[in-house]
Amino acid sequence: MKLGYHIGYWQSGPPAGALEAITTAEELGFDSVWTAEAYGSDALTPLAWWGASTSRIRLGTNIVQMSARTPAAVGMSALTLDHLSGGRFVLGLGVSGPQVVEGWYGQPYPKPLARTREYVDIVRQVIAREKPVTSGGPFYPLPLDGGTGLGKPLKSTVHPLRAEIPIYLAAEGPKNVSLAAEICDGWLPLFFSPKSDAFYRAALEEGFARPGARRTMADFEVAASVPVIVHDDVETAAGFMKPSLALYIGGMGAKEVNFHHDVFARMGYEDVADKVQELYLAGRKEEAAAAVPTALVEDTALIGPPAKIREELAKWEDTVVTSLLLRGDAATLRAVAPILS
Numbered sequence: 001m002k003l004g005y006h007i008g009y010w011q012s013g014p015p016a017g018a019l020e021a022i023t024t025a026e027e028l029g030f031d032s033v034w035t036a037e038a039y040g041s042d043a044l045t046p047l048a049w050w051g052a053s054t055s056r057i058r059l060g061t062n063i064v065q066m067s068a069r070t071p072a073a074v075g076m077s078a079l080t081l082d083h084l085s086g087g088r089f090v091l092g093l094g095v096s097g098p099q100v101v102e103g104w105y106g107q108p109y110p111k112p113l114a115r116t117r118e119y120v121d122i123v124r125q126v127i128a129r130e131k132p133v134t135s136g137g138p139f140y141p142l143p144l145d146g147g148t149g150l151g152k153p154l155k156s157t158v159h160p161l162r163a164e165i166p167i168y169l170a171a172e173g174p175k176n177v178s179l180a181a182e183i184c185d186g187w188l189p190l191f192f193s194p195k196s197d198a199f200y201r202a203a204l205e206e207g208f209a210r211p212g213a214r215r216t217m218a219d220f221e222v223a224a225s226v227p228v229i230v231h232d233d234v235e236t237a238a239g240f241m242k243p244s245l246a247l248y249i250g251g252m253g254a255k256e257v258n259f260h261h262d263v264f265a266r267m268g269y270e271d272v273a274d275k276v277q278e279l280y281l282a283g284r285k286e287e288a289a290a291a292v293p294t295a296l297v298e299d300t301a302l303i304g305p306p307a308k309i310r311e312e313l314a315k316w317e318d319t320v321v322t323s324l325l326l327r328g329d330a331a332t333l334r335a336v337a338p339i340l341s
Helices: 018-027 044-051 071-084 100-103 112-128 174-183 194-208 234-251 259-281 285-290 293-300 306-317 330-340
Strands: 003-007 031-035 058-059 087-096 168-170 186-188 219-225 228-230 301-306 323-326
Touching: 003 330, 018 031, 018 044, 018 330, 031 044, 031 323, 044 058, 044 071, 071 087, 071 112, 087 112, 087 186, 087 259, 112 168, 112 174, 168 174, 174 186, 174 194, 194 259, 219 259, 228 234, 228 330, 234 259, 234 285, 234 293, 234 301, 259 285, 259 293, 293 301, 301 306, 306 330, 323 330
Parallel strands: 003 031, 003 323, 031 058, 058 087, 087 168, 168 186, 186 219, 219 323, 228 301
Antiparallel strands: none
């Protein structure tokens, strides 16, 4: 498996030491570096700013939220960053959830799969620049139906550096994972576990089997964000992870629609996920974190002494995952890289 570095989205401000960590990842031979966005920092600006200090490592978004920009705008950004990076850009897309889509961006959320299919098609048209871009779909009609009536199909003024730029899709549910396999070049899973490999492998195979699928399992990328914490005491290492897991399971989504909660429920932790969600939404965040069992952390992360991490890494190598995306500062990357290599 290849190694990547995931900066993530910012908290209250720019993460300290991000540039050092990125250049360290490149020095260590990491394959890729990724940025993210939620409802604060965006994914594209930091990638361009810090990516300008690199020369080899691939630069990806994990993820750009589709509701934040029209597909034509994302196509323009992809063309631009691919030129500026010398063909190193990877476009990671995702729909996010209804709270963010409708509450932050003011866009409708229903029918996310159909929206994604239409969105990706338009982005690919922009990048390919084979003809003026058109779309007869219901979500992003081009030209716009109505308005002044003066809209016309247009073709990018910028010629692409590459006729195709890799597009990865962030997905957690099985239907969305199958869609990623059908129309994209890679999948960006969150909270992947070797225990769930058969489930996701089947969803991917369903997508690959569809007429017109772009890839097969042999040339499809699966880049999974996997926390790695090297520590002599497993419980202490797990304790670092539990507040974040409680946030995602309990608070990153409404009670009725929380895709992260559903991931852990499918993993066999439905009762735990329900309890964590109940506590978190009641404002009892510390209790929610304490309700996350260490076994759940170990299922989705590599934690503990180096020997334990090396032993458990073998389970990940037998899954569909092709890249492990790590987090942390430069010192963490230097410490972890030899263990995982």
